[in-house]
Amino acid sequence: MHPAPSVILFSVLSGLGFGMLAWLGIGKPPMTGMFAFVFFFIAYALSVGGLLSATFHLGNPKNSLKAFSQWRTSWLSREGCCAVAALMIMGIYAIGAIFFETHWVIIGGIGAILSIVTVFTTSMIYAQLKTVPRWNHWTTPVLFVSLSVFGGALMTGQVTVAMYGFVVVGLIQVIAWFTSDNRFASSGSTIETATGLGNIGKVRMFEPPHTGTNYLLKEMVYVIGRKHAAKLRLLAIILMVVIPVLMLGMGAQHGVKAIVAVFSHLVGVFASRWLFFAEAEHVVGLYYGKRG
Amino acid sequence: MTALPPKSDVKLGLVIDLDTCVGCHACVVSCKGWNTENYGAPLSDQDAYGENPSGTFLNRVHSYEVQPEQGAAQTIHFPKSCLHCEDAPCVTVCPTGASYKRAEDGIVLVNEDACIGCGLCAWACPYGARELDQAAGVMKKCTLCVDRIYNENLPEEDREPACVRTCPAGARHFGDLGDAESDVSKLVQERGGMDLMPELGTKPVNKYLPPRPKDQGNEIDILAPLLAPIATETSGFLGWLDRTLEKI
Numbered sequence: 038m039h040p041a042p043s044v045i046l047f048s049v050l051s052g053l054g055f056g057m058l059a060w061l062g063i064g065k066p067p068m069t070g071m072f073a074f075v076f077f078f079i080a081y082a083l084s085v086g087g088l089l090s091a092t093f094h095l096g097n098p099k100n101s102l103k104a105f106s107q108w109r110t111s112w113l114s115r116e117g118c119c120a121v122a123a124l125m126i127m128g129i130y131a132i133g134a135i136f137f138e139t140h141w142v143i144i145g146g147i148g149a150i151l152s153i154v155t156v157f158t159t160s161m162i163y164a165q166l167k168t169v170p171r172w173n174h175w176t177t178p179v180l181f182v183s184l185s186v187f188g189g190a191l192m193t194g195q196v197t198v199a200m201y202g203f204v205v206v207g208l209i210q211v212i213a214w215f216t217s218d219n220r221f222a223s224s225g226s227t228i229e230t231a232t233g234l235g236n237i238g239k240v241r242m243f244e245p246p247h248t249g250t251n252y253l254l255k256e257m258v259y260v261i262g263r264k265h266a267a268k269l270r271l272l273a274i275i276l277m278v279v280i281p282v283l284m285l286g287m288g289a290q291h292g293v294k295a296i297v298a299v300f301s302h303l304v305g306v307f308a309s310r311w312l313f314f315a316e317a318e319h320v321v322g323l324y325y326g327k328r329g
Numbered sequence: 330m331t332a333l334p335p336k337s338d339v340k341l342g343l344v345i346d347l348d349t350c351v352g353c354h355a356c357v358v359s360c361k362g363w364n365t366e367n368y369g370a371p372l373s374d375q376d377a378y379g380e381n382p383s384g385t386f387l388n389r390v391h392s393y394e395v396q397p398e399q400g401a402a403q404t405i406h407f408p409k410s411c412l413h414c415e416d417a418p419c420v421t422v423c424p425t426g427a428s429y430k431r432a433e434d435g436i437v438l439v440n441e442d443a444c445i446g447c448g449l450c451a452w453a454c455p456y457g458a459r460e461l462d463q464a465a466g467v468m469k470k471c472t473l474c475v476d477r478i479y480n481e482n483l484p485e486e487d488r489e490p491a492c493v494r495t496c497p498a499g500a501r502h503f504g505d506l507g508d509a510e511s512d513v514s515k516l517v518q519e520r521g522g523m524d525l526m527p528e529l530g531t532k533p534v535n536k537y538l539p540p541r542p543k544d545q546g547n548e549i550d551i552l553a554p555l556l557a558p559i560a561t562e563t564s565g566f567l568g569w570l571d572r573t574l575e576k577i
Contacts, residue, residue, distance in 0.1 A: 096462075226526055230525075234347075246390050253460060321455060
């Protein structure tokens, strides 16, 4: 799949932002006034900034408001509804914390749950697609949600939780990578089932339907950069998990170590998310003879 | 609403005969011709006369080579457009309700006035039947020529999809696949019409008729021995010509 920068930026930043909001919603850290403002500002900048960048991915954004209407069937619509609800509820909670020095526990709790549910809905947009076997698996929501929760823990200074959490994230990431590598092959879709010609013999592409490229090939038959996948995976796991865990283990509450941990994690998640898209194979590639 | 409608009895769709399709791409051209100037946004092209032309098409013809275990390989031309699936995954993923399946005849359509161009429906489709128009930013797909088939301003013989109307080989058929007595249903029954990627559970309405069994291509024509080359060394006038041309 085409790793669109706007979608990678969106899913990474808003995942982190909603993770932060979830921790802030349950009163961790229990801040009020100016300090609370700083934390909420960062959380909102990440989550709202991410959502805005996602709209750059749209071909026709003027109809965006209609995207809140189909929550009964569409994970993308559910994501929109949950995101707005989470941001509004957490906004009320933030007003309490910043201006009235109080934590409205119930509102914060609801906001925290909605924040995590938002990340879950984002992950389900991908996990629901039978056409992309690599994504169509429980590891997709587990990875997205755990990255958000423990990334949020890092951003809100929950040193111990973040440290152990990142070890879990690392494990989930490794499981996600290694179980997904042959999922396309074992999904049962081949050029023979795609064309229905398998009972005559072995099928191969003879002539593509068009000499140039098209939307389908650009969007869903992206193959660039796969050869560096192994190196990028190693780099992603080191930056996303190993360095932050080391920094947190050395007690990165504030200062340089904390900054290194945050930036290393962020760059690592970007690399992991890039691979999430770039490595994903859509079954339509079968029609173009581009899959195995 | 992007929930799928209750099962309708009428299931309009195409039956494509892979035995008779000659791969001329006439259906591709007529489809683009009709649909660029009728329903919804035009089907735009990018860099149409330049080095890297690309554009939006609702129907494309692939060509495959199939190698049986024994005998000669076969070339099979393979037109592909929206299959108007009964369990259309492209419909339910749509966040705005732009993508919908009609209850009355099962045609899957896009309401371009509600489409945000997110592209998720194209991701959900296994068949590559949907293309986001790069000029209009909205999703385009086969409408089964909904603006022809019910159009009383057209002569009756034209009230079928443009691709079917134009096919010079008679490889494309249009009709109600929900009616077991319709011509298309009988054709599917007779020829063993099949679904594409049935393992994905989309239940396509469009059916493909597999190529009829071919002879193995092992028999050599009785005249073949007479065509064997006789002279290996050229002589006479042709020999002289050959040698002379060689020297130049």
